[in-house]
Amino acid sequence: MNKLLYLRDVATVRLDETKCTRCGMCLIVCPHAVLQRSNGSIVISEADACMECGACATNCPTGAITVKAGVGCAAAVINSALGRKGSACCCVVEDNQGHPASGKQSSCC
Amino acid sequence: MLSTSAGPIPVVGSSLTIEDKVGAVKARWKIGRSNFRVDPGLYAVGRPDETSPVLVTANYKMSFDELRKNLELVSAWILALDTDGVNVWCAAGKGSFGTSELVQRIQSSGLVRIVSHRNLILPQLGAPGIESHRLKKLCGFKARYGPIRAADLEQFLESNGKATPAMRLQTFTLRERLTVTPVELMGAIPHAAIVIGAYFLIGLLGGSGSLIQNAGIDGAYAAFALGSAFLTGIVIAPILLPWLPSRSFAIKGLFLGIALSMILALVRSPVLEAHGIVETFGISLSVIAICMYYTMNFTGCTTYTSLSGVKKEMKFALPFEIGAFALGAALWIVSRFI
Numbered sequence: 001m002n003k004l005l006y007l008r009d010v011a012t013v014r015l016d017e018t019k020c021t022r023c024g025m026c027l028i029v030c031p032h033a034v035l036q037r038s039n040g041s042i043v044i045s046e047a048d049a050c051m052e053c054g055a056c057a058t059n060c061p062t063g064a065i066t067v068k069a070g071v072g073c074a075a076a077v078i079n080s081a082l083g084r085k086g087s088a089c090c091c092v093v094e095d096n097q098g099h100p101a102s103g104k105q106s107s108c109c
Numbered sequence: 110m111l112s113t114s115a116g117p118i119p120v121v122g123s124s125l126t127i128e129d130k131v132g133a134v135k136a137r138w139k140i141g142r143s144n145f146r147v148d149p150g151l152y153a154v155g156r157p158d159e160t161s162p163v164l165v166t167a168n169y170k171m172s173f174d175e176l177r178k179n180l181e182l183v184s185a186w187i188l189a190l191d192t193d194g195v196n197v198w199c200a201a202g203k204g205s206f207g208t209s210e211l212v213q214r215i216q217s218s219g220l221v222r223i224v225s226h227r228n229l230i231l232p233q234l235g236a237p238g239i240e241s242h243r244l245k246k247l248c249g250f251k252a253r254y255g256p257i258r259a260a261d262l263e264q265f266l267e268s269n270g271k272a273t274p275a276m277r278l279q280t281f282t283l284r285e286r287l288t289v290t291p292v293e294l295m296g297a298i299p300h301a302a303i304v305i306g307a308y309f310l311i312g313l314l315g316g317s318g319s320l321i322q323n324a325g326i327d328g329a330y331a332a333f334a335l336g337s338a339f340l341t342g343i344v345i346a347p348i349l350l351p352w353l354p355s356r357s358f359a360i361k362g363l364f365l366g367i368a369l370s371m372i373l374a375l376v377r378s379p380v381l382e383a384h385g386i387v388e389t390f391g392i393s394l395s396v397i398a399i400c401m402y403y404t405m406n407f408t409g410c411t412t413y414t415s416l417s418g419v420k421k422e423m424k425f426a427l428p429f430e431i432g433a434f435a436l437g438a439a440l441w442i443v444s445r446f447i
Contacts, residue, residue: 004281004413007356010421028254028272029236031279032413048356052415053202055236069237070416071202073409074358077416077423 003049004032011050012068013057015042019064026056026065111153115219120153123181125174133171137288139295145170146194151218152177155184159225162266164255165211166232167192167200179259183266186224190214201238208240212248221249230255230262230270233277281412286347289410293343297403301339305332308395308441315445331392331441334373338396341369342403347410358414359426362404366397388444394437398430405430 013034020042026035027042035056036045044050054069110117136145149168154177161184166176168189176187190210192200200206211229215221231239233254241252256265256276265272312328313320346353346365353361370393377389405426408414 004279004411005356006414007418007421010417011415012417025242028277029233031234031257031277033274033278049413050415051413052417053198053237055201055233058239059236059241061242068417069202071199071409072411072414072416072419074405074419074423075409077419078427 003046005048008048011047011052013044013047013050014066015044016064019062021062023061025059029055029059113223115222118151118153121177123154123177125178129174136171138291143194147173147189149189149191149214152187154180154187157184157186161185162230163188163224164230167195167197167206169194169196172196176259179262182263188214188218197232198234201235204238206235207238208243211239215248215250227251233257279412286350290344290347293410297339297343305335308332308335311442311445330377334392334396338369338399341365342400346404347407357422358408359401359405359422362401365404366400369400370396387440387447391437391440391444394433398434398437401426402430
């Protein structure tokens with residue numbers, strides 16, 4: 001499979017195997033097949049393909065997956081640094097809780 | 110209108126009108142984009158009954174239309190969440206395509222009285238906003254994630270809710286890259302106009318010829334060079350993306366900028382005069398900075414860049430871009446007076 005890979009070793013996705021029930025929900029929601037089933041257990045097989053959207057962590061029933069979720073968008077990072085919130089970009093700026101922030105103003109997308 | 114036990118429900122067709130299509134093209138070009146939306150709530154496609162599937166989407170009209178146009182053979186209910194006219198994926202990232210909005214919309218639409226089953230089909234790209242394991246407890250409905258692309262929905266429904274691995278993978282093909290380019294282009298026009306205009310005016314200063322010669326040769330050349338830098342960063346970079354070296358977008362842009370500035374210098378060389386070297390460096394650095402910046406900016410349009418990665422590359426790229434641009438502009442001004 002021709003994967004879309006971004007910078008090496010920066011993605012913050014982590015899997016706590018002791019909490020994992022192997023339900024496979026993360027395999028369904030991940031749009032980049034970052035996680036795979038290997039001999040029954042779930043493993044992070046391609047972390048460089050992770051875009052930190054947070055779908056796996058949000059849908060994990062046991063909280064076994066953590067990721068510092070956000071949108072990989074340079075304009076959003078600049079807007080955040082400048083303290084702008086209602087940016088012209090569709091991206092939300094990161095927040096501190098590892099969950100996409102809700103209720104922020106934005107005009108497009 | 111389709112009359113149901115929860116009142117009349119609007120019926121929508123599965124074929125798009127010319128107006129729908131024109132609206133979509135305009136939205137791609139950033140025209141009327143924030144008002145391209147449908148009212149949130151429940152809709153019927155075809156002749157759905159109490160056993161028909163319930164498909165959830167956003168109230169961005171492009172998302173809504175993409176869904177219904179792929180339901181030629183299936184009758185279904187569409188539940189459009191209020192995402193403020195934002196597409197499913199972006200809205201899920203913000204949380205407006207989210208668990209609480211879904212639960213509220215199920216209640217306000219009277220869905221429990223309309224269908225006898227308790228199953229929802231959510232778009233896979235809505236997953237960042239929905240805690241699917243909590244839904245049953247919160248509203249009685251069980252959620253299942255459908256394919257990423259609405260075009261795969263009929264096959265997904267036919268195979269009893271089985272998605273092939275390909276249906277679950279997000280791509281970023283040449284066509285997809287080009288589709289998201291016009292919005293970037295439109296967004297950059299004000300900045301590009303200011304920068305190109307300023308470089309043209311600087312071309313009128315000093316120099317050896319008359320004002321008209323300056324404008325026709327030096328000013329026009331500078332404007333052409335800068336204009337091509339914007340186009341390269343905004344349009345050529347997305348086209349060549351997979352073939353440009355490095356995973357970092359800024360470095361991809363750096364390669365493009367160096368290549369472009371070499372081509373520009375070659376174009377310019379027959380009319381270069383004594384001030385040529387300083388001018389060449391000035392224009393080249395400006396061109397490289399613009400190519401890098403706009404290629405880096407394309408991370409916001411991609412389907413695969415992460416926040417951690419973007420922050421990492423910006424840490425070195427942004428100061429470099431600002432420095433290169435400032436130095437380039439300074440050299441371009443200096444070159445007019447030596």
